[in-house]
Amino acid sequence: MLDMKTIEPCVVVIFGANGNLSRRKLIPALFRLDVAKRLPEKMAIVGCSLEPWNDDQWIEEVSGMLQSRFPGGLDEEVFKRFRARLHYHPNPPGSGDAYQNLQKKLEETPGFSPNLVFYMAVRPSEFPSIIDKLGTVGLLKQNKGWCRVVIEKPFGYDLLSAQTLQRSLYHHLNEPQIYRIDHYLGKGTVQNVIVFRFANILFEPLWNNHYIDHVQITHSETLGVEGRADYYEGVGALRDMIQSHLLQLLALVAMEPPVTLSAEHLRDEKVKVLKAIRPITQNSVHAHAFRGQYTAGIIDGKPVPGYLDEPGVAPDSTTETYAALKLFIDNWRWAGVPFYLRTGKRMAENSSAICIRFKSPPRDLLRHSHRELPHPNWILLGIQPDDCLKMEIQVKVPGLDLNTRTLSLDATYRKSSEEDYDAYEGLLLDVMQGDHSLFLRIDEVEWAWRAVDPIIKVWAMERGFINGYQAGSWGPRGTYRLFDNEDQFWRHSLNPEGGDLQAY
Template sequence: MSDGREASLPCTFVIFGATGNLATNKLLPALYHLEAAARLSESLSIIAFSRRPWNDDEWRNHMREVLAEKIKGAPGTPVFERFVARFRYQQGDLNDVASYQALADRLPPAEACSSTVFYLAIKPSEFGAVIHNLEAVGLNKPRGLNRVVIEKPFGEDIESARMLNQLLHEHFDEEQVFRIDHFLGKETVQNLLVFRFANTLIEPLWNRNFIDHVQITVAESIGIEKRADYYDRAGALRDMLQNHLMQLLTVVAMEPPPALEADALHDEKVKVLRSIRPIAKRAVHAHAVRAQYARGMIDGANVPGYQQEEKVEPNSITETFVAAKFYIDNWRWRGVPFYLRTGKRMQRQTSMIALRFRHPPQQLFRETPLESIDPNWILLSIQPDESMRMEIHVKQPGLDMDTRLMQMNASFLKTDEQTLDAYETLLLDVIEGDRSLFLRFDEVEWAWRVVDPILKNWTVEREYIPTYPAGSWGPAEANRLFDSDDQTWRNEL
């Protein structure tokens, strides 16, 4: 995909927060895999910015140590050593302007380098300091070329999102800002566009005439992983539903864009968000459910409840589970409920989009053993397995009119193929200047508008939150969102 602009390849990639969890677990392995695939230009150098008092060699030894656990067998190979040699280390404090001047002194002059990527692998509360200090030493210039990558959440509500956007636009043009959502880099999500728009078999069925409802589930078996300082302020609504799940909803529901260009894709996704029916204050309880995990068992091991996690506030009512129902009031989707659900300490780690078809209009088999036939489904598995399946009924061999349910598996991976990690795809797009899989600010703003009534209602109601046992599929209260008795959560492929 391309946004139609002539993008110059950057010659420097700067990682703020280089020793943090995100850089260690995601960015460094993804950059290594791009190196192994020969997708990084020879001229690209990478600067790791962090507070630890290291020099270049000490940082490279740190890389060899942490990546030995992430990429088995890589350290010591020629490819790995070539990758490590790209790195330099810059000790610095995010709040210290002198650290940024020292960083600027290590960058090649503007006339010798087309652009620099600044990746903010840091807490959202630190974004402001970095943006201001980059501007203070002139590293936001030349305008339109240097790129800044920020991770979600983009603000804590609609007002703070607008303030963050204003700050960014004071120092960078919109074309320089890459708001990253790693779900959009996953193969299944990208393949959904092909599945819908390259198959005349599928697209005519993708509307309110045939689809009964849509479910989008992102379930995690892990807890908060020592992130209480962030998570206890954010919760599942801000951390997952407002960004990841709303983005998946837009990809499922969008109209075909006129071209696979960044702005054309963003325009169609914004149209979906603008068409979502606003939730009235008095209707929040009918449209959204929150809950918090209690003690339970996962994979045979006892795990603590959320309030027993380290550094969680006593009697915290932060939600670790949220389920919500939305309607898209346009010609394609009017009247079709979209059920979104995400939670921590769920029974299984899984991300799935499930579309259930309507029942056949004629009860042809009512006087046979097939008096009631289960409806058809399309199942799009995002993780842990990436696949696309369609369920249909076929007759079982024999004298009676019995059926069996068959799954047509349209998995796009052959047995000898490996899928790309989402960060590999997105980092390559950053380097090449392709913004197709990144978020434009109006997408962020409209997503906040959609969830803002829920957020404000929950902010006021601070006395009680339901719980669900760790290792379950969430609270029973989530079932009350369904429009009809024959709708249930789809947990398995």
């Protein structure tokens, strides 16, 4: 987690340095850390990609990346300091001595620290090959300094592939060297879930199945596949978002208080939650999971194509762009409380939120004065774009009659004068500091795959039909069958007037 610990000098080597992730996230994040003077003076950044560039060409590329991300201009002094950190190593396909040359560069360049971070900003299929070659030339040994490897999701495509990938990594790495990054966990509001849960005793007596009716965790996007169909066709919404990001949010909401907030104690409690998720049998998949695929529609007043019309998508594809699940956590605290998870592309809004609905009072004393159904209490944790904390309660409407309305208590925590940071900034600092708290341990990954594996298998066999939903809507019709009670509906808004909105 982002703090002011001293960082040892190190060399950050980015594989896929000319790729989308490096351009959009990693290089800008490292630059912002340099602006904030959070990088050690002798830290170096080595870009490693297929292009046969030299250092000057790489520096020119980085300058273009940053100018496009910071249209207001770059501070000349900071950029001068940053560009002095930049080095480049070409890694063309078929080169037999590229990794030996990389070893020589890292070990013999004056001023380079023996501490190494290797960031795998490449396709997941390339992880084992790169790590094997690094290990073969001895770059993963920790003889003179520490060595850490950062791996982006997806970590495998199912439980078996995740275990196979892990075995290949263990040939050259031990578990403390591996940082499985989930950028979602680096978001300030996600970390605020931990603070909300464990720094406020106010809610702890209510945080159980006696008072909570159900929990909804939503991530919706207005974007489509944005030219990434070759990746998305093999992944889909269930793997892309639910297996990683949303199950992590579920674990943070549901876990027991850890002994401390150290990495191992925190991850121990998250694993306990994932282990307690009730297994979904293949026969019960349709009662617990729903999938859909967007069709042509209107987003922000402009027509957009359907998924099957996107470049690179197979005309008969049944890859889901929308997925919704109902999960149960079979432990003492959460027995009987459904957790509803959903994600989708080309939805009505960009929104990520955790919505916790409380049960109705055991006896409604105001039932004779209600002109409509009573409204339950909610706790709403907005993650993006509205990072907020709200609580909805019922109050009396001014006047002679005893009528009620919903009042939202807004505890938005960021002040206008406080600067936010990108998730990758904090996570990169954590890697350099050796803090695993917001990174996934292998047993977390495996138990998350176990939760969704039966669904993956059934959907893979059922390739004849998938529900469609119009781009710009809130998803396919029929998702109501996931709910246990008639008064449960998807929460589409963080505002009281947009509270319970039926999801078809």
